[in-house]
Amino acid sequence: MTTSVIQLPNGVNVDALLGAREALTEAPAGAKFVWRAESEWKDGTHTESKLDGFFGLGEEQRHVREFRYDTDHPEIFAAEDEGPTPVEMILVGLAGCLTGGIASVAAHRDITLHSVTATLEADMDIQGILGIDADIRNGFNGITVNFQVDADASEDDIASLVAQSQKRSAVFDIITNPGDVTVNVNQ
Amino acid sequence: MTVALGPQSRRPGTIDVIVIGAGHAGLSMSYLLREAGIAHLVLERGKVANAWRTERWDSLRLLTPNWQTRLPGRPYDGNDPDGYMAVPELTRLLEDYARGMPVQTDTTVTSVRHRDGLYHVVTDHGLWRARAVIIATGACNQPAVPRIARDLPVSLKQMTPFDYHSPDDVPEGGVLVVGASATGLQLADELLTTRRPVMLAVGEHVRMPRHYRGRDIFHWLQRSGIHDQHYQEIDDLSRGRRLPSPQLVGSAALPILDLNHLQARGASIVGRLAGARNGELLFSGSLGNVCALADLKMQRLLKQIDPVADADGAPPPERFAATRVPGSRRLMLRPEQDGIRTVIWATGFRPDYSWLQVPVLDRKGQLRHEGGVVDAPGLYVLGLPLMRRRKSSFIYGIEDDARDIAAHLQDYLSYQARRQAHELYQDAKPG
Incomplete structure (x- = not known):
């Protein structure tokens, strides 16, 4: 979870981002995105998911290449540990989203970043998923993110970068606010 | 004429x-x-x-x-x-x-x-x-009441600032005030005087001290030229126009009306009211961040004022304690169980x-x-x-x-x- 130093404001194309914001304010329909993943059960708790296409700016889009991810569970869960635990993928998503946000906000504010590292920790009581205690939730009780940011800016300005990144983060929003999930079977 | x-x-x-x-x-x-x-x-x-x-x-x-x-x-x-x-x-x-x-x-x-x-x-x-x-x-x-108002349990009485004249208008029992602008904080503070449980749902807000360096904050907002800033000079105008009113009250007796003050008086603060389902109210987990944002923005504002205050020979800068955020955050409310009978939407006007x-x-x-x-x-x-x-x-x-x-x-x-x-x-x- 490290972003390294880059030429041109933190390697972020600020003009393109601002241009997109302006264009999408005029044509909000283009702002409707659909993200997709496909998954297939392999064996045990091992699942392989792949990401390729998504929809945005009014048309089908593709990543430069297909990305594949394995998820599984560690051996102490009597599994094969073929990949990260799905809950760890949530931390990957949060780290990626907040760090990318910091780089973008910094670029917009003309702040040069030297390094951005983070450690993330999530507390979970697995009595929830094991159905031992109905009062204990399945998911995280809380997530703690510790950022170390080295940048040409004051402590307050750095704190404000990190705060603004949370304010504009999709994953932060998905985790901190209730969302809706629809699951269909054999349709 | x-x-x-x-x-x-x-x-x-x-x-x-x-x-x-x-x-x-x-x-x-x-x-x-x-x-x-x-x-x-x-x-x-x-x-x-x-x-x-x-x-x-x-x-x-x-x-x-x-x-x-x-x-x-x-x-x-x-x-x-x-x-x-x-x-x-x-x-x-x-x-x-x-x-x-x-x-x-x-x-x-x-x-x-x-x-x-x-x-x-x-x-x-x-x-x-x-x-x-x-x-x-x-x-x-009109009071701007968010759409989730429809999803609240019917047992909760819902009010807007237009229905509120004094605490007498609010049924006995606990109150959830939604919104942390001037309206929300003033109503929460007034309701606390009636010794009932008061909970405040806090989204993005504007924190500001009543007085700074010996003068009313509005003296500095005017004197520093901040209040005269022209709309064409504002970086993000649409955001500037949506800003909630600052956490202030027109009272010299109550010099600071902020979330720390309300918590010291017994109110509890929770995150933005994000939804309601199955009779439960759900609060956002962003409370820490919205408080950090408001503290930082206040700090920025005061630093903008400082050079002018220095030049005027005002007393030295004061710094204000960070907003206290409860260690264990409440993310959910069951109104009946938790003794909340009324929700007041202090969520702005349109x-x-x-x-x-x-x-x-x-x-x-x-x-x-x-x-x-x-x-x-x-x-x-x-x-x-x-x-x-x-x-x-x-x-x-x-x-x-x-x-x-x-x-x-x-x-x-x-x-x-x-x-x-x-x-x-x-x-x-x-x-």
């Missing part, structure tokens, strides 16, 4: 300018139009200062100090310049200011249309035609343009305007947040805006008159 005589005092007809709304904005405009010798009429649905009389809670005082409560041609001349005006006093001030102005009260505008080069202003007392219309109906016509039949609203229902010059010739607005300057929504901020709008209006009227004269001349010219 005629004195306001009530609904039957004026025959509907054609006039240069109609001003809609006799609050501080509409009356200031009338003052300036009279100065410029422009024939006009102010239409008011109720009495002068109607919203102040009927849509504000009893204990409310202006956020700005008295010395700043001034209008064109009317400086503050009372004997308590550092006090904060209560609503009855403000109402009297506006009534007095309106004396001699062409105000037609008890006349509700039901629609405004543009026809044949004139605005047709339809009221419950007839139709006026005007070459120009100034919308001075304010930014707070203007009502349902009567405006001119296509000038954007997809969010807001007026399309450039610094108050609405996107239809001859149509203007006054009194919106950050309309032309940061101070636009404050009473003392109306004068500069109104002068700009009056100047634009005058140019518009004379241009229109010249064009009409030209057309007449063209028509009369022998072929």
